[in-house]
Amino acid sequence: MRTRHLILAALLGASFAPAQVTFQRLLNAEKEPQNWLTYSGNLLGQRYSPLTQITAANVKNLELQWVYQVRSLEKFEATPLVVDGVMYTVQAPNDVIALDAATGRVYWIYQYIPSNDARPCCGRINRGLAILGDTLYMGTIDAHLIAIDAKSGKPLWNTVVGNPKAGYALTHAPLIVKDKVIVGVAGGEYGIRGYIAAYDARTGKEAWKFYTVPGPGEPGNNTWAGDTWKTGGGSVWVTGSYDADTNQTYWGIGNPGPDWNGDLRKGDNLYTDSVVALDADTGKLKWHFQFSPHDEFDYDSVQVPVLANVEWQGRPRKIMYWANRNGFYYALDRTTGQFLRGAPFAKVTWATGLDDAGRPVRAPGSYSTEKGVEIYPGNQGATNWYSPSFSPRTGWFYIPTWDNYSSIFAKLPVEYVEGRNFTAGAPQSIITGVRPGQIVTRKEEEGYGAIRAIDPRTGEKKWDFKMTDVTDSGVLTTGSDLVFAGGREGYFFALDARTGSLLWRMPLGGVVASGPISYMVNGKQYVSVNAGSGMFVFALKQ
Template sequence: MTARIWLFLAVAGSLPAQVSFDRILNANREPQNWLTYSGTTLSQRHSLLTQITPENVKNLELQWVLQSRSLEKYEATSIVADGILYTVQAPNDVMALDAATGRVYWTYSYTPEKDARPCCGRINRGVAILGDTLFMGTIDAHLVAIDARNGKLIWNTQVARAGSGYALTHAPLVIKDKVIVGTAGGEFGIRGFIAAYDAKTGKELWRFHNIPEPGEPGHETWAGDSWKTGGGSVWVTGSYDPDLNLTYWGIGNPGPDWNGDNRKGDNLYTDSVVALDADTGKLKWHFQFSPHDEFDYDSVQIPVLVDMEWQGRTRKVMLWANRNGYFYVLDRSDGRFLLGKPFVKVTWATGLDEAGRPMKAPTAATTADGVLIYPGNQGGTNWYNSSYSPRTGLFYIPSWVEYNTVYFKIPAEYNEGRNFGGGVLRPNVGQRRPTMNRLEENEGYGAVRAVDPKTGQMKWEFKMSDVTDAGVLTTASDVLFTGGREGYFFAIDARNGQLLWKATVGGQVQSGPMTYSVNGRQYVAVAAGNSLFSFALRQ
């Protein structure tokens, strides 16, 4: 091929450009793409695309549907690079689609080991891209690299042993030349970790122990040998601040989940956020939201990184709506606690002290006879993403309101690869529900709650009848997209919470919407049920 033809192709843009890390870092310069799980490494889930507005959103119409050949929940957020959309058909089939038409270029099918045992469905939340390579974690705890052009396997690295309960379910995070993942399996007595792999070879480069071993700081927060089965899983993607070169990850519950008798102590770094040096994996700081947790309050939320005016000066903060029911603002350079307010009803704690440590209520422990706690086991929010809009200055939280669980403690005995929960639950709302929704408001409901991060006060609420497992997307034209369990896909005015538009997608939305643009036309995509839908304005 001559240089002239190459030049022509490059100009015509018909060859997808490589996705360098510089492009990922500056993803907001090319808002037509969605280059990493949360849109940018700051994870605000806020797009700068503005073609769809509060005024014209009523003209959205369906452009295409991808019906997956899987009956599992579709939890993946797609990424888009130069007109190609990459998504995951559960459990672990990577697909490349034309982003404008939904036509499939190729499918890479991965067959997990038969002893894979993810706790909560054979699901996957997405892929990462660097150069011409896609990266996916698998439910049998492997990390695979796939050629983005033809869907062929490049390397396959075992991260942990599936038979022991380890799994990878979240989208990897690419930082520089590394691919970072954490291990799921918090219900199986794993010992979770976060590790970085060479993007070219799959070789492990560093590993951070979410549960410190003897000799490591924090080990003293575990009684006896309880650290060996301490849990501390990771199952959503972390964030990255290039100025500080820190990567932030939320860590899950201690094991056993609901019986803390044999793991006396704070149980670091469970239910915490850790800030790691992205080059070495060394811990820079940590903040523990729920010390010695017995209510399954995984801090498995996506750290949302914002530079904002804070008491007279610009400060690098981290916004965090936690499963434990509190909304937090932390200084992300040193982990200092700046603000914490409940965003839903909380009974397990009476408040937070000056350092942000919860003051536990006298009844805040599981018992054999059962204890009623707000928020319940699924939390005030959970893994599905929040969003921050720099335009409105508001933080948008998918919330479970007035939601509780009765927790019963039972003995927990560790057996490798087996459930290590130590409790049974009687949920009021959320799990034990009729197929169709026939509940009253006082039985709990779902909502998007818009919170002013400077005060923790709620500015508005968009109520749903049922609870929600859908993430939130905001755009620079003040449109907020979300869904819920009822099978609606909503467009809401990000300024005031008014419903602008809805579509019936015929299945539960259990992922975060994302948006992209092809040839100047903005699309918004969301997974619901077992399918992926893409909408654009009527032409």
């Protein structure tokens, strides 16, 4: 190319502009708090925004800036990304939308029509996107991974990750590590054999694959009786996290299959209900920690692994915090997987505690039966996929909690048929799981929701913000010690991160089933949350 052409190209700009979001930017997300570059805001999974314009003193002056209403009746679970003033989100099931983050005006919509074979168990939903360079990545409910040009909204490649007819689906936001896009498959209610796989971000070619249920000859296969590993579940449906120091990527693994009857799959059923630490370059297992061995209560460990560097018993330590669906919270050494501390954070009856290695000590009579047995927490857990938050300022862990909540678990026989529900039971509870109602007439002792702050170093409960109904909302903490969250009642609210006192609330009239985010455009801090079928964006009154 001659010099003149080079100059011309430089003047024209676009085609030679440097790729927008480098992996370095994702790694150092805290240096650009105006953006929200990954599902959890940073690769550590903290859902913490360093922004400080909105404070305890002025949060009462928040006012609505804009609303985006999706054309979908599904739950709106996506966390948006915000990159240099542009927001990207997903309208269920799989439409990607680029909007002006300050005004809500739409730049483009990419509509993907998933195959009618898609059969996600619990809603045709999507939880969000990943970005690298100028490319967005979306997993689809028919188990494809699609790369989309972030400027034009046109697809660049489309890779088949799993077979939707057999129940495989992608519902979580992918995770970018270096030059790879990492996703895991949902389908734990269909007897899938789960896996996490990495794809070349430029081509969509598979780079590695880790089965969450080990096959014959692999360590852990002996935790499955006979051939039950083939239908062992171990789904993945929430985004993992990444630690550059150890080059490990961490993922929470879902329930064993069948969900509610473990008679045939005798053994611990690794790596279901576990966290796995994988070498980010090769997908090789570095360590694992199983929260709920041989689970019959659907206690998916599908939570965001929250990574924090803290002072632990007098010395700096690289920690992973985990509030599990099984009702216990855990602190692990994330380099080795060593169990450091754990205790219930809500009412638990299936186990009396944890032993020195963090393994649950089962309570007598806490086993699923044909007749049914009442267990706390119930089937949806003491928390679930809803993002918790870690504030590096307070050092505390903020957990969306269901307390006093039980289900009656009864097991049934089941036979595996490809693509058919493989759950083997019918848990019953006064609180509905995936289809929340709009009417609540329960008493507190029949189950309630809370945003619960604990000091994870000591296990001490710092405060509770109790709600009459339970919550499917994630939690956001900010650099000015605010906590933003919502719940099924349709409120979006701000709490004081140190005291839990309510500072501001807004009724949005629909279930909050996603995690809030914060970002800044032109010097103005915004807070955004989904409720019902709308995305609501607030900022301070001018």
